[in-house]
Amino acid sequence: MQIQVSHLRTGSKEIEYTLSLIECPRIKKPIIFNSEGMKCYCKVKDQGSGIFVTGNFSVFVKTECDRCIKEIHFEVSGELDLTLMPEEEMKESDTDVEISLNDSDIDYYSKGTIDLNKIFEDQFLLEYPLSAVCSENCKGLCSECGMDLNQTVCECSKKPANNVFSVLKKLQE
Numbered sequence: 001m002q003i004q005v006s007h008l009r010t011g012s013k014e015i016e017y018t019l020s021l022i023e024c025p026r027i028k029k030p031i032i033f034n035s036e037g038m039k040c041y042c043k044v045k046d047q048g049s050g051i052f053v054t055g056n057f058s059v060f061v062k063t064e065c066d067r068c069i070k071e072i073h074f075e076v077s078g079e080l081d082l083t084l085m086p087e088e089e090m091k092e093s094d095t096d097v098e099i100s101l102n103d104s105d106i107d108y109y110s111k112g113t114i115d116l117n118k119i120f121e122d123q124f125l126l127e128y129p130l131s132a133v134c135s136e137n138c139k140g141l142c143s144e145c146g147m148d149l150n151q152t153v154c155e156c157s158k159k160p161a162n163n164v165f166s167v168l169k170k171l172q173e
């Protein structure tokens, strides 16, 4: 979804659409959107000093637990509050541009076109958890035998201890 800045002169524009995973090249496997895709809503307004974009998004994702690779599902959602400045203008005037508009984040657009897909993809990546786990207490997989330590206690952690005992036993003999 792209917006031509020249079409905004008449005021604000409200946009509601669905973003599919294919349109988000930076969101990588194993993350998958559910079939409904990412629901995006935004209001775009040209304020002369910049273009304000406010809105929100939400999407249900399927991925793997970072520790035990079990399939997990959760919602990723967030709010948008951005001020977009033309990239070309920023380069020309460099440091002279005064950015004291409000507390919103600053982003850029180029060639008079706002790329909403990129904006929503950025916001998704910002909101996505650094570590996606099935549970905070997930014990993960054994690094030796690959067994799921949430379900079983494997013998790997016991072995070294056994060996020490057997060595001691031998020494005692």
Ligand SMILES: [Zn+2]
Pocket (backbone or CB within 6 Å): 065, 066, 067, 068, 069, 070, 133, 134, 135, 138, 139, 140
């Ligand atoms: Zn897990």
Ligand SMILES: [Zn+2]
Pocket (backbone or CB within 6 Å): 142, 143, 144, 145, 146, 147, 154, 155, 156, 157
């Ligand atoms: Zn093991």
